[in-house]
Amino acid sequence: MAEDTRLTPQSEDFSAWYNEIVQQAELAGHSPVRGCMVIRPYGYRIWELMQADLDARFKRTGHQNAYFPLFLPLSALEKEAEHVEGFAPETAVVTRGGGKELEEPLVVRPTSEAIIWPIVADWIQSYRDLPMLLNQWANVVRWELRTRPFLRTTEFLWQEGHTAHATAEEALEETRSMLGVYRAFMEETMAMPVVTGEKTPGERFAGAERTFATEALMRDNRALQAGTSHYLGQNFARAFEVQFQTEEGEHDYVFNTSWGVSTRLVGGLIMTHGDDQGLVVPPRLAPHQVVVVPIWKDEDQRVLVLEAAERLRSVLAGELRVHVDARDTLNPGAKFYEWERKGVPLRVEIGPRDVARQQVVAVRRFTPEGEERKRFLGEAEAIAVLPRLVDAIQAELRDAARQRREAHSVRGLDDYGTFRERMEGEGGFVYAGWCGSEACEAKAKEDTGATIRVLPDEEFRSDPSPGRCLVCGEAAAAEALWARAY
C-alpha cells in the first residue's frame, strides 16, 4: 500500500509531483468542463484563510468591498483599445439567453475594469469623492489554451482592487502601496519570499501604463508571478468617461489603478513549501495547525486518551486551529501519513503511555537544521509551547524559502552563453543587465524560455549594478531579473 500512494519525487518529475499533490492532499479535482477545477473543502479552506488575511489588509488600507456583475456588454470591453486587444482573444461570450439570440453579446468578465468604471463614473462627481478605493472578490474567466490546477484555470477566483484618484502621483502611490501589501501578505502569511519590481512594456497589463509585480521562485527553480498592481493613468477614465470636478472648478479625468491576486497563490504555496512527503502548509494558512492523533489499544484506553486529546484541544481552541482525529477506521501510522501529505504543521500524539506520564508528543511537519523533529511535552507545558512552536514554524518556513531562493539566484552574470546553460540546466533567478530593447527580451525567450520577470526594485538590485546587457552586450539601461516562469 505504501508503494501505491507514494508521490513521484520532485526531482524526478515536478509536474507529476504537483498534480499528485493536488489530488492526494484533496485540494482540487477536475470538472466536466475543460480547464475548470473543483476546489475541494481542504483546498478551499486554505483560500478562505488567504482571503481573510488579505481582506483585513485591504480594509486596513481604506478599501471597501463591492460586487459587480459577471457579465459585461461586449461594447464596454471594446472601449479601451489595448484592453480589448489584450483580452478579447481569451474571453467567453454569451450569445444566447432565455432561448433567444441576444441583441448584444455578453462577455463573461476576464477582469472587471470595463464593467466597474462606467458604473462608478456616476458615483464620482467631485474631488471630494476621491479617492474611490474599491475591491471585489469574484470569479473571472479567461479561455486559456493550457491549464493547470490553481496555476492557470479557465475560471479562477481572485480579488481585484479598483481605485480612482485625483492625481497621477496619488494613483502611482496606491499602485506601489498595494504591491507592498501583497508582498507583506506573501512573506508574512504565505512564508513565500518575493522580489518586487516593474514589468517591462511587453509584459504589461493590457491598457496599463505601468505594471508592477511580485515574483516568487518555486522549488523547481521556475518563477511564479504571484501578484500584480497596475497604474492605469487616465486610459480607462477617458474610455469610460470617469470625470470629476477639481477644487479649482475644472474638469479632469481620474487616475486609476487595479491590482489582483488569485487562487494561483494556492499553487504558489504548494510549490514553495511542498516536499516529497506531500504538502507543507505554513501555519497561518493551515486548515488544521495541530492535528491530535490519539493512540489506544482497548476501549478503556480509547476513552482516556480521547479525553486527554479533547482537553488539549479545548484549551488551545482560542489560539490554534486544533483537530482531533478520532477515527477508529485507521491505525495511527496511517493517520500520520495522511496528515503529513496534507501538510499539517504539527502533529500531537497522545497514547496510553503519555496519559500515564501526563505528557504529549509533538512532531513537526517541517524541521530545519538543528531543531528536534519530535518533542515530549508535559500537558501544561504543551499549552504554552505549542502556540509558540507554531509561530516558530511559520518563521522557519519563510527563512528556508528565502535561503532556497538565494541559493538559486545569481548576480553579476554577463556572459550570454553561461546564461543559456544555466536556464537550460538548474534554472533559478538571474540578475543581469538589460539594454531596454524588446529584441533582446525576445531573443532570450526564444533561446532559453526565460523572460524578464521584473526590473527589480532598488532593495533587490545588485551592487555594483550591471554595466552591459546580458543579451547584446550594449550598455545596460536597467538591471533585470530573468527566469523561466509559469
Next chain:
RNA sequence: CGGGGCGUGGCGCAGUCCGGUAGCGCACCUGCUUUGGGAGCAGGGGGUCGCCGGUUCGAAUCCGGCCGCCCCGACCA
C-alpha cells in the same frame, strides 16, 4: 492551436495486437481480531470499458468521427 502520450468501478492498472459479453491491487461496506509509522482474516457492494456512429451472429477489442486528460511549445493571474 501544433507535436507526443493516454481515456476500462473512487484511485492506479491488466485485458485491445489475434472480437466470444470484464479482471487485479488499493479504497469502500459487514463481522471478528487489531491500533506508538501506511493492520489481518472472512464475507460483500460497485463498471452501459470517454462519447456518437459503423462493421459483425457477437465489440473494451476492428473502422470513422468527436470529446476530455497529461507532457512539450506558442498565449496568459
